[in-house]
Amino acid sequence: MSVYVVAFMKPAEGKIEEVGAGLKELAAAVKENEPGCIQYDVIFAKEHGSYTVFEVYKDMEAVAAHKEAAHVKEAFAQAAESLADPPMIAVVDKIAGFHRH
């Protein structure tokens, strides 16, 4: 059963571009290295100056593999100084909805 994860990041003053570039790199590395990740959407909310990553994994093993992946650990280490607060990351429940893709 798919596992949904939402990550929320607020860049520090003047760091919006840098955090965005890091997230683009991370998205490419996740696509390349994590077959268990079936959806990864990096979203920028201009009005709020924040990034939200909406992630869907095949199962909890794929979530664990993501957490342990070197490219993920590197990205978070790199982003640490560029974020106003630590990222908020949570496994969430999808309670309703549809895709017409």
Place this chain on the structure above:
Amino acid sequence: MSVYVVAFMKPAEGKIEEVGAGLKELAAAVKENEPGCIQYDVIFAKEHGSYTVFEVYKDMEAVAAHKEAAHVKEAFAQAAESLADPPMIAVVDKIAGFHRH
């Protein structure tokens, strides 16, 4: 070009179930009545007791149709007393990511 919208809602004390039920109904009505909405994911973050709706529309006309739709106006009127704060709704930019569906 697809338009991405994120809506964030924090239920008032004791209203989590009620808001969730309202969002399930809204998701069904959007699917039924809005062909321009191509993705609608209603997400509940238990740790935070909040709902995030991740929405994708065919174009800005579809976003306008959504805002004007009776089922949307009714849902927000109904939810007004059950939310701790007004919902935060923003058109956002998808800067990176992939779907393997």
